[in-house]
Amino acid sequence: MSEKNSARIYLSPPHMGGSEQEFVRQAFESNFIAPLGPMVNGFEQEFSKLSGFAHCAALSSGTAALHLALRLLGVGHGDIVIASSLTFIGSVTPITFLGAEPVFIDSDYKSWNMDPELLAEAVEHYISIGRKPKVVVPTDLYGQCADYDRILEILEPHGIPLVVDAAESVGATYKDRHAGKGALMAAYSFNGNKIITTSGGGLLASDDEKMISRARWLSQQAKEPLPHYEHNEIGYNYRMSNLVAAVGRGQLEVVLKRVERKREIFDFYAKELGEVPGLSFMPEADYGRCNRWLTVMLVDEEIFGAGPDKIRITLEESNIESRPVWKPMHMQPVFKDNKSFGGKVGADLFKRGICLPSGTAMSEDDLKRVVEIIKGCGK
Structure with a gap:
């Protein structure tokens, strides 16, 4: 057989671990097919154990997780949000969804991630002109964590929150902490090409229970707790489905x-x-x-x-x-x-x-x- 006709080798295809079908079977038998259900709850709890974050909201994508994180922090029209330049566009588009202005920081050769010294320069520049950045969002590139502690040294004196785009870094560590841990919030992706997958999906994690509770509420169309459909705010259809979470639980095992x-x-x-x-x-x-x-x-x-x-x-x-x-x-x-x-x-x-x-x-x-x-x- 010629190499042209050999079996295709893909860049990073899904790799099932063996338990996914059993979890999906349980979801079918329980008839929790629509969004939410025990598999979502289980997936969130198990990801909390992996990541060390106290609270997690399972969502439809990593981009949705970043969008909600920025919304929770009040990002709006005209705000400055600083982000990595070397990244996938889904790290950055949520900034534009909210009418804010993304500002890009180059990488360093040490990690290929956001250069902390350039970040410090950018923060000082915007503070000096009266436009303190609203949030900083570094990307953990190709599964390598950004230098969280150095970034926090720059941000904390100014009260600027850190949200990590950990879409690519599930299972990676920073100083023996799981990727994202140490930030106010971290966003993860379980797209089909990621290290583990739910076919499509994401998650927002934080140690702040109120933020994650509000993220869940916003991800379910921001419906008020009334018998009829009432909405005081605009929400989104961002929740992970029970079937997708079932696949994720099997993936977390491996x-x-x-x-x-x-x-x-x-x-x-x-x-x-x-x-x-x-x-x-x-x-x-x-x-x-x-x-x-x-x-x-x-x-x-x-x-x-x-x-x-x-x-x-x-x-x-x-x-x-x-x-x-x-x-x-x-x-x-x-x-x-x-x-x-x-x-x-x-x-x-x-x-x-x-x-x-x-x-x-x-x-x-x-x-x-x-x-x-x-x-x-x-x-």
């Missing part, structure tokens, strides 16, 4: 195994390709343990003999999916008029980076196949 396998996959690529001239990999910051959601490789085209786009196209010709690094938000046409601090690091990582297949069900033969094709692209 999340730590998934992290270990993701890290093994990264180590395999790094061992096989890390010594190849012109190839290098995303570093692991000394303050935490990355979940290695995706293995990301940097390519020096001049030294290696091919750039990341050539590698991506060659892999695709062999039925293997890969992807460029996120295009930074400060480079996106839709945000061309927004202010950013720095930008060269994110632009460089976008230019030189490629995300390699990282599915936890990949076999050793799959990994070898990817490696050999990449090696064949070079000089």
Whole structure:
């Protein structure tokens, strides 16, 4: 069989653990098919145990979780919200939903996450002109936590809250705390390509019970506790369904195994390709343990003999999916008029980076196949 006809290798497909169907069966038997039900409650409680957050609200997406977090903090028209530039757009669009103005902070090379020193510069700038930022939202890029404690050192003297976009970092740790822990709120994603999935879904976590209770209420159309439908505020249809939560409960049973396998996959690529001239990999910051959601490789085209786009196209010709690094938000046409601090690091990582297949069900033969094709692209 030719490589073109070989089974497709996807970037990061769902990987079921075995118990998901049993939880779904229980949901069907209970007839809790519509949103809410015991599976949602169980999923929230079990994620609280994993994350260390006291309270969780299971929602329809990570973007919904960020939207609610910003709404809870009173973000509105004309406010400044500071966010990572090197991220997926779903980290940033909730800012615009509320009429606020996103301001972008470049990455550092140590972690590829929000550069705290540039953040400090941005905070001081906006305070000096009388526009204190309303919230700061760093992204945990590719499963690596941002430097929460350093960011909090910058924000706390000014009373600026921290909301972590932990969509990609379930199972990662920062100084032995689960990803997101230490922030006022953290948003997580369980989309189909994440390290664990509910097919589609997200979650908002906090130690503040009132905030999570209000998030739940807003996520259910902000209906007043009356027998008829009465609304004093605008809410959203953002709650996770009982069936989706059933899948999530099965996935939570294997999340730590998934992290270990993701890290093994990264180590395999790094061992096989890390010594190849012109190839290098995303570093692991000394303050935490990355979940290695995706293995990301940097390519020096001049030294290696091919750039990341050539590698991506060659892999695709062999039925293997890969992807460029996120295009930074400060480079996106839709945000061309927004202010950013720095930008060269994110632009460089976008230019030189490629995300390699990282599915936890990949076999050793799959990994070898990817490696050999990449090696064949070079000089």
